[in-house]
Amino acid sequence: MTIRNIRWSLMTLGATAALASTSAHAVWTFDTSGNNGTSTNTGTYSYVGASGDPSVSLSGVYAANNASSVVTGNWSNASTANGSANPVSFGSYGIGMQSDGTNAPNHALDNVGNTEAILLSFGSSVVLNSIGLGYTSRGKCSNGTTLANNATCPTGTTLLADTPTTANPTIKVDTSVFRWTGTAAPPSLAGVSATTMAGWELVGNYGDMVVATSNPYNLVNSSGKASSWWLISAYNSGFAQTANSSTSIATENRGISTPGNDYFKLYAVAGSKCTGTVNTQGVCGGSTTKVPEPATLALTSAALIGLAGLRRRKAGHLV
Known part of the structure; x- marks a missing residue:
């Protein structure tokens, strides 16, 4: 030659x-218009991928916590006395849930009373790499009061939310991210133990997430793992950690602050369609090398x- x-x-x-x-690379934005397609408020949101990107649908589950705020029992999508597991759109702020009440901040995904999660079902295998939040709160009022489940701030006080000021810097929340390890669609999460998560892998706990509405968002999944099914949950210490072995990569743990009072709304996710082989560690491309x-x-x-x-x-x- x-x-x-x-x-x-x-x-x-x-x-x-x-x-x-x-x-x-692709971005899926979860506002009222869907940005990437259409959405409906009927228990499952469906977003049609743009320019050949995979479509994605969103559904919700929750699991009860014990007195120590540690998750117990099984995931559920049943209606409750205070609400349901249906994802709820809050305009430009993103997707939340009302399993534990409709008062602020309980219309967000949270780990108070119940630990709530959103299941993302993609049309093909995706390497999720960042998560956008449109709202964050630690469930506290301006007088320092911590909100009880489904409570509101005392008269004359306001909820400390995502608007940064000198007295109230940007509030960081704790989240957990799981991926389904199977090649076929997972069975319904309803009835699955929230502590063992059979068939699911805890990719990481991320404790430094802030309001982020521009891509790249809050970075996750540095190992490049792939799946068609991802679960984004408010953090809980009761989730089983992933062991380091020949077929898995140790769970990412980043800046976890406190075990409770995390409230956030899911604004968007970004990632890449996996077009290569997936190795035994779940990494797209068969290697941990980027x-x-x-x-x-x-x-x-x-x-x-x-x-x-x-x-x-x-x-x-x-x-």
Whole structure:
């Protein structure tokens, strides 16, 4: 093969890899219009993927906590005296739930009274890499009072929410992210033990999440694990941790602050469609090594082309 052909081959390879890297990324935004498609408030939200991106549907589950705020028993989607597990849209703030009441902040996903979670069912395997929140709260009032389940702040006080000020900096909340490890669709989460989560893997606990409505959002899943089914829950210490073994990667734990009083609304998720093989650790592409960014690929190609040219010039001097 001539040097010229090598150059063109490297340039083509770099351009193709760059296009493949950028075209796989997708964002799903969960507001009233859906941004990526349509949504309905009938217990399950459905979002049609744009530009060939996988579609996704959202449904909700919750599990009761004990007196120590540790999750117990099984996940449920049954109606309660205070509400239901149906996801509820709150406009530009995102998706919440009202299993434990309709008063603020209990119309968000939270871990007070019940631990609440949203199940995302994608049309194909996705590497979830960031989560957007449109609202965060620690369930406290401006006078320092911690809200009880389905309670409101005392008269003359306000709920400390996501608006940052000197006295009230951006509030960070704790979340947990799971993925289904099977290749076929999981059975309904209703009735599944919230403490053992059979068939589900705890990808990570993330305790430094803030309001984020611009992609990239709050980063998760640094190992690049893939699944068509993801569960985003308010954090709970009762969730079974993932052991480090030959077939799994240890659970990511990041900045967990306190075990309770986390309230947030799911604004968006971002990720990439997995188009490669998935290894025994659940990693898309069969490796924990990250794919080089397009800029890195371009620089590498340029360096190789330059090296080829240099060798050609040296060969000419030797003739």
